[in-house]
Amino acid sequence: MEKIYGVIGSPISHSMSPQMHNDLFNFYNIHARYHAFHVEKGNVKKAIEGIRALEISGCNITIPHKIEVMEYLDEIEAVAANIGAVNTVVNQDGKLIGYNTDGNGFIRSLHTVIEQSALQHANVLIIGAGGAARAIFISLAASGVKNIDIANRTIEKAEMIISDCQYEVNSVALSMKDAEMNLGKYRVMINTTSIGMSPKVDELPISLQHLSPQSIVSDIIYNPLQTKILIDAREKGAITQNGIGMFVNQGALAFEKWTGIFPDTNRMETTVTNILG
Ligand code: ATR
Numbered sequence: 001m002e003k004i005y006g007v008i009g010s011p012i013s014h015s016m017s018p019q020m021h022n023d024l025f026n027f028y029n030i031h032a033r034y035h036a037f038h039v040e041k042g043n044v045k046k047a048i049e050g051i052r053a054l055e056i057s058g059c060n061i062t063i064p065h066k067i068e069v070m071e072y073l074d075e076i077e078a079v080a081a082n083i084g085a086v087n088t089v090v091n092q093d094g095k096l097i098g099y100n101t102d103g104n105g106f107i108r109s110l111h112t113v114i115e116q117s118a119l120q121h122a123n124v125l126i127i128g129a130g131g132a133a134r135a136i137f138i139s140l141a142a143s144g145v146k147n148i149d150i151a152n153r154t155i156e157k158a159e160m161i162i163s164d165c166q167y168e169v170n171s172v173a174l175s176m177k178d179a180e181m182n183l184g185k186y187r188v189m190i191n192t193t194s195i196g197m198s199p200k201v202d203e204l205p206i207s208l209q210h211l212s213p214q215s216i217v218s219d220i221i222y223n224p225l226q227t228k229i230l231i232d233a234r235e236k237g238a239i240t241q242n243g244i245g246m247f248v249n250q251g252a253l254a255f256e257k258w259t260g261i262f263p264d265t266n267r268m269e270t271t272v273t274n275i276l277g
Contacts, residue, residue, distance in 0.1 A: 001031075002031050002032060002033060003030075003031065003032040003033075003057040004032070004033060004034075004035065004054070004055075004056045004057060005021060005032060005033070005034040005035075005056065005057055005058050005059060005258060006018075006034055006035040006036065006037045006056065006059045006060070007034070007035075007036055007037065007059060007060040007061070007062055008037045008039045008044070008047050008059055008060070008061050008062070008065060008069075009036075009037075009038075009039065009061065009062035009063055009064070009065060010038055010039060010040050010041065010063070010064065010065075011038075012036045012037065012038045012039075012062070013036065013038070015036050015062070016247070016271075016272050016275050016276075017034065017036070017060055017251060018034050018035060018036050019271055019275060020248070020251050020268050020271050020272060021034035021251065021255060022034050023267070023268075023271050024255055024263045024264075024267070024268070027263075027264070027267065028259070028261055028263070030259060032057070037059075039065065041064055041065075041068075044065045044068050044069055044072065045071075045072050048069065048072040048073070048096065049072075051089070051091065051096065052091075052094065052096070055091070055094075056091060057090075057091050057258060058088070058089055058090050058091055058254070058257070058258040059088075059089050060087055060088055060089075060251075060254055061086055061087050061088070061089060062087065066085040066086055066087055066100075066131065067084060067085050067131075069086050069089070069098065070084075070085070070086050070098060072096075073086065073089065073096045073097065073098040074095045074096050074097065075095065075096075075097045075098070076097075076098045077097065077098065077099045077100070079099075079100060079103070079104075079138060079139060079142050080098055080099050080100035082138050082142070082164070082165065082166045082167075083100045083102075083103065083134055083135050083138045083139070084134065084164070085100055085102075085131055085134070085135060086098035086099065086100055087099070087100050087101055087102050087250065087254070088100070088101050088250075088253070088254040088257060090257050090258060099253075099254075099257060100135055100139075101249075101250040101251075101253035101254050101257075102132065102135040102136070102139075102246070102250050103135035103136050103137075103138060103139025103140070103142075104139050104143075104249075104250075104253055105246050105247070105248075105249035105250030105251070105252070105253055106135070106136045106139065106190075106218075106220065106245075106246040106249070106250075107136075107139055107140060107143055108245075108249040108252070108253070108265075109218075109241065109245025109246045109248070109249045110188070110216075110218060110241075110245075112241070112245060113216050113218075113239050113241055114187075114188065114216055116143065116144075118187075119140075119143075119145055119188070120143075120144050120145055120146070121147075122145070122147065122186075122187035122188050123147045123149070123185050123186045123187055123188070124140065124145060124147060124148045124149070124186065124187070124188045124189075124190070125148075125149050125150075125151060125174075125179060125183070125186040125188070125189045125190070126148060126149070126150045126151070126190050126192060127150075127151050127152070127176075127179065127189065127190065127191045127192060127193055127205050127206055128150075128151075128152055128191065128192035128193035128205070129150055129152035129154065129157035129158040129160070129161055129192075130157075130192065130193070132192040132220055133150065133152075133161065133192040134161050136190060136192060136220075137150060137161050137162075137165065137171075138161075138164075138165055138166075138167070141165050141167035141168070141169045142167050145169075146168060146169050146170050146171075147169075147170055147171070148169055148171050149171055149172045149173070149174055149179070149186075150162065150171065150172075150173055150174065151173075151174040151175065151176050151178070151179030151206070152173070152174075152176070153176060155173050155174070155175055158173035158174070159173040176205075176206060179206060180206055180207045180209070180210065181210065182210070183206070183207075183208070183209070183210040183211050183212070184210045184211070184212050185212075186212070186215060187212070187214070187215055187216065188215065188216045188217075188218070189211070189215060189216070189217050189218070189233075190217075190218045190219075190220070191205050191206075191217075191218070191219040191220065191221070191227070191229055192220050193205045194221070196219065196221055196227035196228050196229055197221050197223060197224075197227070198223045198224055201224055201227065201228060202228060203228065204228050204229055204232065205229060206229075208229070208232050208233060208236060211233060211236050211238060212238075213236055213237030213238060214237070214238075215233070215238045215239075216238065216239045216240070216241070217229060217230060217233035217238045217239070217240045217241075218240070218241045218242075219240075219241075219242055219243055220243040220246050221242065221243050222242050222243035222244045222247060222272075222276065223276070225242050225244070225273075225276070226242065227242070230242060244269060244272055244273065245265075245269075247272065248265050248268045248269050248272060249265060251268060252265050252268060
């Protein structure tokens, strides 16, 4: 019987996940389809009951349901529990298990520019303290990276992520100004804010005046593919990466949990860049 997978969110019509996963199901000859399910806030519980009743094999969860969905699942994997958000559900013979592949997807993508052994000794700066920052911070900490600071406009939100973290870290919450002044000490800088996203493409989350030319600058935004921070950082000599890798790898890790196959991420990247044009 054909297996059914999908993504639950609102808005959902522009999700690239259906094309990305359906291409993989075809490529690996897996008899399955992946659908976009539009689920409004307030209907998550019913949607999860639907997954059980319809015996849907697995799904991704996206905005705005990643936190609420946890209440309705049978088991939450430890890192997802510490993040406090789930983006992937596996239906294991009727038991719904929640995972978060956003943070580890980001780390896999970061490994294309820095090895884990170097990352473990690197000073890392995360800019922003929303849901994406939380997933990345906790996952980096769980992977053994200890020197991860967070800069945010609202510093209390950065402090909260650090104090919630159950893994050992030497982290400081910074104001944006303090981060700017101390930028030179960071080997890796990650923008998780929406600053620079289309249509406001001329905005920078932070001044790059003190950026080290030896640094790596990663932006989780992929629209546009090259944000101002990436363009300016490259001009200063830094290595840069956009958010396509995180998106593709969170999907690849979900696909692996559902099928046991870690898919070809280059192929996924081609699918996604074709959609983005
Ligand atoms: P996500 O879940 O995608 O990470 P989010 O939870 O809305 O998104 O978080 C957005 C992040 O971008 C926050 O860190 C936010 O800063 P605040 O916590 O101070 O709100 C940051 N952000 C968004 N717009 C910003 C702006 N114009 N200036 C500074 N920070 C901004």
